[in-house]
Amino acid sequence: MKIEVIKCDITELDVDAIVNAANISLLGGGGVDGAIHRKAGKELLEECKKLNGCKIGEAKITSGYNLKTRYIIHTVAPKWYDFRINNKEQLLKSCYINSYELAKENKIKTIAFPCLGMGVYQVPLPIGAKISIDTAIQYANDFEEIYLVCFKEEKYKYYCEYLNEKQRK
Numbered sequence: 001m002k003i004e005v006i007k008c009d010i011t012e013l014d015v016d017a018i019v020n021a022a023n024i025s026l027l028g029g030g031g032v033d034g035a036i037h038r039k040a041g042k043e044l045l046e047e048c049k050k051l052n053g054c055k056i057g058e059a060k061i062t063s064g065y066n067l068k069t070r071y072i073i074h075t076v077a078p079k080w081y082d083f084r085i086n087n088k089e090q091l092l093k094s095c096y097i098n099s100y101e102l103a104k105e106n107k108i109k110t111i112a113f114p115c116l117g118m119g120v121y122q123v124p125l126p127i128g129a130k131i132s133i134d135t136a137i138q139y140a141n142d143f144e145e146i147y148l149v150c151f152k153e154e155k156y157k158y159y160c161e162y163l164n165e166k167q168r169k
């Protein structure tokens, strides 16, 4: 199957690219971002420093350094609790679309996404899962494998159910 929902640590995956749920500075943080920077090593931070940050909904690419993945695509989800941001769903969708487009430009064939925005940035599970799975279906033909990585059981279950529902239709 081309789209696979899996439960694991994304930093362990041997794929062409993993996507990072970064912040606008691109200089690291907590959650999956922290895990990626810790494992990839200092060289990742050095490359990130040269990128001049990243706007919400946009994506930038770096090397994977000490990770098994060849590339890391960094994207920034909207903070769901930030009342100053209006079009949050569209911005979250842009995170996925811009990541897939950047992956295509770099001839990436296998890609893994975490649940973008669904930790510290508090994107609700039904909204985040829908956008993640709908965009994966949209891009399925452009990739050999798309992994949607859930870290927690609750998200894993919800993603599996939503994807099954979509594939039955």
Ligand code: AR6
Pocket (backbone or CB within 6 Å): 008, 009, 010, 011, 021, 022, 023, 028, 029, 030, 031, 032, 033, 034, 035, 077, 114, 115, 116, 117, 118, 119, 120, 121, 122, 123, 149, 150, 151, 152, 155
């Ligand atoms: N592998 C896969 N998924 C993970 C891992 C991992 N190793 N670790 C956490 N997750 P978050 P956000 C899941 O908070 O909401 C950082 O400080 C986690 O369970 O990492 O976009 C950045 O620097 C959740 O479902 O990202 C930003 O400041 C999902 O990854 C801010 O957090 C995303 O949670 C971004 O917040």
